[in-house]
Amino acid sequence: MLELRNIKKAFGDCVANEDVSITVKSGTIHAIVGENGAGKSTIMKIAYGFYKADSGEILVNGQPVNIRNPHDAIALGIGMVHQHFMLVDTMTVAENIILGAETGSTASLDLETANREILALSNELKLDVDPRAYIEDLSVGAQQRVELLKALYRDAKLLILDEPTAVLSPQEVEELFGILRRMKEQGKTIIIITHKLDEVLAVSDEVTVMRDGRSVGNVKTSETSAKDLARLIVGRDVLLRVEKTDAKPNGTVLEVTNLSISGKIGPAVKNVSFRVRSGEIVGVAGIEGNGQTELIEALSGLIRASEGHVEFDGKDITNRSARELKELGIAHIPEDRHKRGLLLNSDLAENSVLGVHYRPPITSAGGMMNNAEIGKRVGEIIENFDVRPGDPTLSARSLSGGNQQKLIIGREFELDPKLLLVSQPTRGVDIGAIEFIHRKLIGLRDAGSAILLVSAELEEVTALADRLLVIREGEIVGEVDPKTTSVEEIGLMMTGGK
Ligand SMILES: Nc1ncnc2c1ncn2[C@@H]1O[C@H](COP(=O)(O)OP(=O)(O)OP(=O)(O)O)[C@@H](O)[C@H]1O
Ligand SMILES: [Mg+2]
Numbered sequence: 001m002l003e004l005r006n007i008k009k010a011f012g013d014c015v016a017n018e019d020v021s022i023t024v025k026s027g028t029i030h031a032i033v034g035e036n037g038a039g040k041s042t043i044m045k046i047a048y049g050f051y052k053a054d055s056g057e058i059l060v061n062g063q064p065v066n067i068r069n070p071h072d073a074i075a076l077g078i079g080m081v082h083q084h085f086m087l088v089d090t091m092t093v094a095e096n097i098i099l100g101a102e103t104g105s106t107a108s109l110d111l112e113t114a115n116r117e118i119l120a121l122s123n124e125l126k127l128d129v130d131p132r133a134y135i136e137d138l139s140v141g142a143q144q145r146v147e148l149l150k151a152l153y154r155d156a157k158l159l160i161l162d163e164p165t166a167v168l169s170p171q172e173v174e175e176l177f178g179i180l181r182r183m184k185e186q187g188k189t190i191i192i193i194t195h196k197l198d199e200v201l202a203v204s205d206e207v208t209v210m211r212d213g214r215s216v217g218n219v220k221t222s223e224t225s226a227k228d229l230a231r232l233i234v235g236r237d238v239l240l241r242v243e244k245t246d247a248k249p250n251g252t253v254l255e256v257t258n259l260s261i262s263g264k265i266g267p268a269v270k271n272v273s274f275r276v277r278s279g280e281i282v283g284v285a286g287i288e289g290n291g292q293t294e295l296i297e298a299l300s301g302l303i304r305a306s307e308g309h310v311e312f313d314g315k316d317i318t319n320r321s322a323r324e325l326k327e328l329g330i331a332h333i334p335e336d337r338h339k340r341g342l343l344l345n346s347d348l349a350e351n352s353v354l355g356v357h358y359r360p361p362i363t364s365a366g367g368m369m370n371n372a373e374i375g376k377r378v379g380e381i382i383e384n385f386d387v388r389p390g391d392p393t394l395s396a397r398s399l400s401g402g403n404q405q406k407l408i409i410g411r412e413f414e415l416d417p418k419l420l421l422v423s424q425p426t427r428g429v430d431i432g433a434i435e436f437i438h439r440k441l442i443g444l445r446d447a448g449s450a451i452l453l454v455s456a457e458l459e460e461v462t463a464l465a466d467r468l469l470v471i472r473e474g475e476i477v478g479e480v481d482p483k484t485t486s487v488e489e490i491g492l493m494m495t496g497g498k
Helices: 040-047 070-075 093-098 111-124 140-153 170-185 197-203 226-234 292-299 322-328 337-341 348-352 371-384 401-414 431-446 458-464 487-495
Strands: 002-011 014-024 029-034 055-060 063-065 078-081 158-162 189-193 206-211 214-220 252-262 267-277 281-285 307-312 330-333 419-423 450-454 467-472 475-480
Touching: 002 040, 014 029, 014 040, 014 206, 029 040, 029 170, 029 197, 029 226, 040 078, 040 158, 040 189, 070 078, 078 140, 093 111, 093 140, 111 140, 140 158, 140 170, 170 189, 170 197, 197 226, 206 226, 214 226, 226 431, 252 292, 252 450, 267 292, 267 307, 267 450, 267 475, 281 431, 281 458, 292 419, 292 450, 322 330, 330 401, 337 401, 348 371, 348 401, 371 401, 401 431, 419 431, 431 450, 431 458, 450 458, 458 487, 467 487, 475 487
Parallel strands: 014 214, 029 189, 029 206, 078 158, 158 189, 281 450, 281 467, 330 419, 419 450
Antiparallel strands: 002 014, 002 055, 055 063, 206 214, 252 267, 252 307, 467 475
């Protein structure tokens, strides 16, 4: 279906793809794996006409083609779902789908016909999407299905999905894989980029491994294992488990009492009480959208709590501003790195001091920025958190997703926080870096910080947490010992046995 031959692509001095060759067979699900920055997104954006290769060849169904832009790609039956969705929130599903659809006759935007066609397409693949619904009212999973529908509506025969599961809950991942398998049965070809080896093993037929911009291996999924893939990806053996000793907690750092937070529709968090002590990691497990986002945002000063109290080190800090909280020693690694974590157009140096840029030692009392100090900060983060490429003058935007995440984590660790609030620390991060981030979190715990961790990855949160709170519909429905409680039991608590 698709053959990429000896593709090369450089951005300035950075060679993103070098001699990349990938053959994707028609009617298969083909996984692309590799470390952050290995060049996965770049090669797929070339196939979709987003970037033009410097050299190399692309063949579709055996024919050499010239893909100059996404229009050309769509005309050849290639569709792509980007990791960051490109939907207009205030429009309906159908409006989004026909918007920009290359039908040629934009004069007659027949919404009724579109509604009908989209509904039929949605039913055929059991996507459960209402064409008349507004995007802003849809869950992330549903928005992704809209992106899929958009590509299918344009008659895509080959679908490229760039880290589609990074933003999904485990249940939504299962649903997505069901959809992909049905699409495959209909004869579609699918390319999926993912960092999760269990997903590769569950859904793909073949795997291409990329490293340092090159395609370094191609294997049949049935003939490989997580361990083998990990070694191919990183070039060494990777610990696929977390190793840690028991926590030795000290005094209470964070005390939350009867906290409630209003959400978009009704209360998001209801009357929640818990505490986090120095030297322990308290995990919050729950299906996404059950209040954990609001909880972390309220504790870090991004939104207000409607009722209840928060104490930090014995002081009342309820509804203090994000800046005040940071000054007290509360760091925050947000779940949405683009919205909350980075200034994408600013360079790494500026991003490395974001949040503390206005005060000593970064800015002197007289208002002078201390460039030497900024240089030192960013240098330490690049070094300690292995941010690649490690050039402080690059924009945050030009880093690959996983490297953006390492930059944020490094910045917050530099604050030497007494309390770390962290959401989805390893989303979009490669397996080598996951191992690394897990070790760093445990190191921070052992150095005496208190950590509140939210993760949609049940395995991650059970492996890291010393105590685990289960949240459902905004309420903490129980606390369990992650060492002695099975993932199934926790899953049941998360869903209320449903
Ligand atoms: N628009 C750009 N300008 C400059 N450099 C870029 C640009 N896009 C990508 N790069 C660089 O090219 C290399 C490959 O990036 P790419 O996004 O393809 O990696 P990736 O394998 O998708 O990583 P991740 O798993 O983190 O998403 C990286 O070093 C990245 O910094
Ligand atoms: Mg990528």
